Amino acid sequence: MARGTTFRTWDDYFIPGTSVLRNKFTTPGKPHGEPDPDKLRTMEEAAAAFRLEELRQHPIVGRFDYAHMKAIHGAIFKDVYEWAGQERTAPIGQFMVKEGHSYYPAGPQLTAAAEAEYAKIAAADYVQGLGRDDFVTELAERWGELNVVHSFREGNTRTQFVFFSELCEQAGHRLDTEVFKPGNPLREEFVKARFHSQDTGRNDQLAAVLDQAIAQPPPPGRDPGGDPGRGLSQGGPALRAASLPQAPSTARSMTPHPQSVAARAARRTGRSGPETGRG
DSSP states (O other): OOTTTTOOOOGGGBBSSSSHHHHHOOOOTTOOOOOOHHHHHHHHHHHHHHHHHHHSSOOOOOSSHHHHHHHHHHHHHHTOOOOSOOOOOBBBBBOOEEEEEEEEEBBBHHHHHHHHHHHHHTTTGGGSSSHHHHHHHHHHHHHHHHHHHSSSOHHHHHHHHHHHHHHHTTOEEOOOOOGTTOOOOOOHHHHHHHHHHHHHHHOOHHHHHHHHEOOOOTTTOOOSSSSSOOOOOOTTHHHHTTTOOOOOOOOOOOOOOOEEEEEHHHHTTTTTSTTOOOO
């Protein structure tokens, strides 16, 4: 697929005849990128790790809105995927399902749900000025809701970690990414909590996990307040390790989950936004 082409169908994301995502690791014999999934995973993780370190040293300035999240995703995956930083365009008309857990269909519903969630971050004054308990609850709500929107075809978790680490610091807290490194029990609890959030519409388990990861505020002199567009970032190797890199998804068949996102949203009629606060 030529540079600049928009991905519109699910199959557009894959190397023809394979279940491997098209990528930028092209050679004369591999015009659509590296077709070996194991090699692609290694190459993707290396490229993303380099860009994550770059973001740690030079954070993207933004307003913690959709454009900010897209810019972070684009910076992390610009060496790997043509669609880095772009909202996914598939699947249309059915839910995207990974490991049996559903996310929003692509299209206007996804865009509206995402924009509504970023508006809530702004309405909450970027979660500044809250006591610890309220801060953790609000952080879990916003993180859980944006995760179920799942704006990007791949790389959502790594992008979310950068975004929410910066948001935490901006609000005068610090997300201790060390506790999410491989081998730490809280890493698995985080994964389970997000799936629980998707399946039940509640973010209470995610809040309980995040509560264990919120460290003491930055030391004096860091000036955590002020312009919400500063986009601070910390973490270094810990942030990279915490970001749960996985093999690029190879799933082609996407079917609606029995407990669909639409059904959960319908049960929340009357609350603000197309993807209102769950739980």
